[in-house]
Amino acid sequence: MAKQTYKKRVNNNRKPNNREFTPRDNGEKVEAITYTDGITVSELAAKIKKNSSDIIKLLFMLGKMMTINSPLDDENVELVCMEYGITATKEEARDDESLADDVVDNPEDLVERAPIVTIMGHVDHGKTTLLDTIRKTNVTAGEFGGITQHIGAYQVEVDGKRVTFLDTPGHEAFTAMRARGASVTDISIIVVAADDGVMPQTREAIDHSKAAGVPIIIAVNKMDKPGATSDKIKSDLAALDLMPEEWGGDTIYCECSAKTGMGVENILETILVVSEVRDLKANPNKLATGTVVEAKLDKGRGPVCTLLVQNGSLKHGDSIVVGSCYGKVRRMTNDKGEELKVASPSMPVEVIGLNEVPVAGDNFKAFESDKDARAIAAARNRTKIEKERRQTSAMSLDDLSAQIAAGDIQEVPVIVKSDVQGTAEAVASSLSKIDVDGVKVNIIRSAAGSISESDVILASVSHAVIYGFNVRPDANVRKKAQEENVEIRLHNIIYKAVEEMEAAMKGMLAPVYEEVVIGQAEVRKTYKVSKIGTIAGTMVTEGKLVRESKCRLIRDGIVIYTGKLGSLKRFENDAKEVLSGYECGLTIENFNDIKEGDIVEAYADQEVKVD
Numbered sequence: 001m002a003k004q005t006y007k008k009r010v011n012n013n014r015k016p017n018n019r020e021f022t023p024r025d026n027g028e029k030v031e032a033i034t035y036t037d038g039i040t041v042s043e044l045a046a047k048i049k050k051n052s053s054d055i056i057k058l059l060f061m062l063g064k065m066m067t068i069n070s071p072l073d074d075e076n077v078e079l080v081c082m083e084y085g086i087t088a089t090k091e092e093a094r095d096d097e098s099l100a101d102d103v104v105d106n107p108e109d110l111v112e113r114a115p116i117v118t119i120m121g122h123v124d125h126g127k128t129t130l131l132d133t134i135r136k137t138n139v140t141a142g143e144f145g146g147i148t149q150h151i152g153a154y155q156v157e158v159d160g161k162r163v164t165f166l167d168t169p170g171h172e173a174f175t176a177m178r179a180r181g182a183s184v185t186d187i188s189i190i191v192v193a194a195d196d197g198v199m200p201q202t203r204e205a206i207d208h209s210k211a212a213g214v215p216i217i218i219a220v221n222k223m224d225k226p227g228a229t230s231d232k233i234k235s236d237l238a239a240l241d242l243m244p245e246e247w248g249g250d251t252i253y254c255e256c257s258a259k260t261g262m263g264v265e266n267i268l269e270t271i272l273v274v275s276e277v278r279d280l281k282a283n284p285n286k287l288a289t290g291t292v293v294e295a296k297l298d299k300g301r302g303p304v305c306t307l308l309v310q311n312g313s314l315k316h317g318d319s320i321v322v323g324s325c326y327g328k329v330r331r332m333t334n335d336k337g338e339e340l341k342v343a344s345p346s347m348p349v350e351v352i353g354l355n356e357v358p359v360a361g362d363n364f365k366a367f368e369s370d371k372d373a374r375a376i377a378a379a380r381n382r383t384k385i386e387k388e389r390r391q392t393s394a395m396s397l398d399d400l401s402a403q404i405a406a407g408d409i410q411e412v413p414v415i416v417k418s419d420v421q422g423t424a425e426a427v428a429s430s431l432s433k434i435d436v437d438g439v440k441v442n443i444i445r446s447a448a449g450s451i452s453e454s455d456v457i458l459a460s461v462s463h464a465v466i467y468g469f470n471v472r473p474d475a476n477v478r479k480k481a482q483e484e485n486v487e488i489r490l491h492n493i494i495y496k497a498v499e500e501m502e503a504a505m506k507g508m509l510a511p512v513y514e515e516v517v518i519g520q521a522e523v524r525k526t527y528k529v530s531k532i533g534t535i536a537g538t539m540v541t542e543g544k545l546v547r548e549s550k551c552r553l554i555r556d557g558i559v560i561y562t563g564k565l566g567s568l569k570r571f572e573n574d575a576k577e578v579l580s581g582y583e584c585g586l587t588i589e590n591f592n593d594i595k596e597g598d599i600v601e602a603y604a605d606q607e608v609k610v611d
């Protein structure tokens, strides 16, 4: 079946991704339409009552390759409509501000919500231990069955009331979120170890909390240690404007031991008292708004993010825009791994169903319809690219060579993409430290997610090099990169990337070895054979596969395994190579976890001549 369709497509000389579709052209004449950003070929076809295939053909004749799901830009919508004599008017989508909660709540709709608490303080003062102790000792009855999941935030119950804790200790996360405009925390707990006292990061944490206008509770920790006292800490902090209540001030100090659990209950009760004064409320009966706490690209599940609902309720099936990503809430689980249908204010939930990986600190909002969500995400994406473009326009290669000629400082713009944000940040930070005779690396984007066309476009306009870690561009992205002359470097070891970049910068960006992709095949079926392992039935979609060549296995854009091709068979016979358009069976040496839909990529290292 698959083979048949493939042949048919080839005969029709169409792009392999095009699907067959039902004709909609019923002769009805449409004179004018309105559309929003991100309208796809099939949506436009429905509006103008034409066949999607005709629109695709028309665009193809104009040199534009589209599928029915391709979003169209204004120019293409105009072109198509002009062809049919239809007037197209664009409805402006709401702009960047549109993820803010813009519904004014009636006081009678508001109900109490759980306070959201961040724990900060100097390294080794006991933040992680305190977070763990609180979590372990305050699991509600009936919740014992749940297996705790680290999703970046959790909720506990104290005296029948809920309290939400952000599970990333330290002020770095807090600051990063604040830098993105997110104000999530209602109360901050600053942990100070009794045996170490007020330290630099204690002061930093206090400054950050004060700057954000968040009330502070001081937890004097490690009180179980012999001779521990809180007096010195109190007097040091009183000098920083945190006068203890018992000395006539208004700062609450709680003595505790995160290790033994002593005083931890008192901290929780203090949180309830402080939050009561703050009168924290939200309206659960409206579409949700909130903030991303954590986000990553999961090998099996795709983009996964933890959202903290700040107002409204998030429901299963809701259409959401998160930063500049969009999707539907396909599955929602809490910090105990339990599936939820509804998440109310102050609840952290792990959500699956987004098209890309957002960034921690991004805002999110639920919308009535899928179409609204997509249009707003498209508009936000464009604004984001524009913004990045403006920021980077000062470092085009032209400028760079002018600077080189003038002997000024030079910069190499780089985009980093990785499977997890932590790695992307680590790579970005290592690359930024390179300094070759005053030439530096300038990171213009670093994010979790596979390498996308938007990355290539950004790289193209800013003359940047793309670095991919444990991620691979798919065939479309690679083509685009070739067209745009964008260099994509792929690595899985940070120091190797750094070495390569340093060498390239010294030798004016001339790498010695370059990896060439020989071909790609899609896994259509797998068979387990004892003694041999997993045999994958594949269709070579590009180039060719060569026996015993180097290969990697890619699943959802992520490299799962790098190794060597084992046997390669056409029907019963061993084959030396199999060309694009043919099916073949293959094995990967020492690797059996091959699944349907995986991509097997064969590659070789090719020497590049250095002048």
Ligand code: GDP
Pocket: 121, 122, 123, 124, 125, 126, 127, 128, 129, 130, 169, 221, 222, 223, 224, 225, 256, 257, 258, 259, 260
């Ligand atoms: P963080 O860097 O602030 O997250 O600190 P950790 O929670 O990792 O704690 C650092 C060290 O202090 C660990 O060895 C803990 O076991 C220890 N620790 C944490 N809280 C206490 C406490 O209340 N009493 C004692 N004696 N040790 C503690």
